[in-house]
Amino acid sequence: MRYVGWDWASRTHDVTVLEDSGAVVERWSFAHTEAGWAATLHRLRRHGDPDQLPVIIEKSSGLVVDRLLGARHPVVPVHPTAFYAARPRWGAAGAKSDPGDSYKLADYLRTDGHRLRRLEPTDAGLRELQALVRLRDDQVRTRTATINQLTATLEAHWPGPRDLFTSLGSPIARAFLTDYPTPDSAARLGEARMAAFCRRHGYRGSKTPEQLLTRLRAAPVAPVGLPSTTLSAIITAQIQLLNAVQATIAQIEKRIAGCVAAHPRARLLAGLPGVGTINLAQLLAELGPILDRVESAEQAATECGAAPVTKASGKSSGVYFRYAANSRARQALTTFAHNARLQSPWAGELYANARRRGKRNPHAIRIVARAWLRVIWACWHTGNPYDPATHAARRDRPTSAT
Template sequence: MAICIGIDAAKVVHWAVGIDGAGGVVLDRAVENNPAAIDAFISDLRALKGDVVIGIDVVGSFARFIEASLLAEGFALVHTPGIAVNRAGQGFAGGERKSDPRDARTIAELVRTRDLRPVLADDDTRVALRLKVGRRRDLMQDQVRRIARIRGLLCGIHPGLEQAFDLCCKGPLALLTRYVTPAEIRRAGQARIVAHLKKTPHLHGGATLARRALDCAGTQTIIVPGEAATAELIRELAAEALEARQKIARIEKDLEGILSDHPDAALIRSLPGMGVVLTAEFLAAIGNIGRFSSADALAAAAGLAPVQRQSGKRAGWRRAYGGDKVLKRVFYQSAFCAVTQKDPLSKAFYDRKRREGKHHTQALIALARRRVNVLWTMLQRREVFDPKRNAA
């Protein structure tokens, strides 16, 4: 008889509930997040009569220790996504009530009644990938907000300069670390601006950038109230943006080194559109391809499989709104890259979908879904992408 365990993971105290095949509770207890308490919990699991399957709502993060402990002891571990737990909990008596024991019981019921994806043991390479990818994502999100803030401030005091430059590039940011207002740029002149830009490593085209900045400064003579304070804040944000660019570049270099040790990286990167960052994000998101029994399962996890909509006499399909957003973005972005880089097969598929009447986004989603099949097959067969094969 199978015993289904649900664990509601937390930073300090996990809660575990076990039920048997008939739904009767056989275990209900708190588990502190420390080695001694988890060892005692494992002993209790060993004492249960039957095959134990454990569901957990958090993978990695603060649940990494208990996850690793259970996998090391040979227990079968499956993942119950938090959104599934929340929605399933509303179907039980009490509806909106929320507590750790209640969530753990809901997880146990999902393990008993649903076919959930397994959680497999990670090695050092996968953990390093996941940490580096997460750190890069945080830096990129902060950088987007920072650049938007610089644009808003600069547009208020020197709109011509904001419109003339792409502030995502290194050169304009280097300029803004010192020269912001029209008066500052005019006083500095061409030679001083170029000399300042030369202090930034690997920056080319400083003379052209300086001339464009002087042209913008020459068209504005008005001094905006609060200009000096705004310029000081822009200089600070621009310096932070340059530093963030360096950190992101170092992480991407580290990712390339980590991928060289991953057995699947070379296979994935052979698919057009899958560069270093997208390959790392894909591997960090899936963990182990063995978690997905088919390409359809992988597409469903990414939210790229169509969803049936049927009610009465009406029936149809619609695009899925759920799924792993990171995984969906990886496939969508790689499809976009393959099309823009003029990969013949991807471009031909995209053009065919456009001729069928699909708009740009629909055609890219269809291409992303097709690439799921290709990538899953490559990993199963351990073969690099071959554009000459008919299946491609």
């Protein structure tokens, strides 16, 4: 059997092929172009059937991995930290080069490949959902950054509108700053105009127009203000950016909803308490591929970071947060666990018990997430949609294992 070590980069890749004995059969570099890829995949086929030629790489997703999986090569991802810890076996000097790394990776696969998992091609529907969910996450972070920038501008030059409504990102707050971007533009804003503005934009808050005006006028005045035209241009630009990001998020969410409705496995988790369309998409996209490849719910819990790490040596032992985990899957799972504890009495009791034992909120949420993961695992692998009555009945049986 032969083993392939792949040191990837954005422009060039280094490849080494080893025999069972550890001898180098072939080594080369190629440019990250279609011609380079075609030549390399053809070159690899000369060393055997792709199904029998595993490739190890410090990467678990992306174009490089997809091309190798598409060519039927077993892909073995290794975490850079784990590979770094193994480097001293090839010398204590710490020498490093791209061709040398490809050799070390191939040798690591040859000696320790039985300890490493192999990737499986992700379901096409889950891959599409994953791309959309991650794009939405990026846009949400952009929205948060934009709101923070707008908040900083208002705090420095016009604090009044900052706390006028629930959130600066809300439609009515954006509309207010569009109509009144400066103190001068709001100088003649009276109770009647404020009431008309609230009616026009469907204000549903508890404050009266008079109270809103009082809140606006009570804010401190910036001692050294910008010219009104300059401040108007700055705030208008930030509001336009915020509107554009919000519109993009809305379009992505609409697309996500359509993909969730079309995916055959969505029905398995749609009945979970407190799960909405977006969180359901996150569970499918980030947790689904993990559930497909692992062999047990506990293994899934470790990959998702819902299970802690136990460290014991001699008389000392401790249980610690698991940092080496899929952070996106952990976020999707813990977001669901937080929502579920508010909707499900069983999950709420799990959370309350954890808090009574002195666990902090994030730890208690992970305890709930780990319990729910066993339920999700059962639904995913039996093909039975989640049903609260069935779940309750199985919990009541002393020997049941949900």
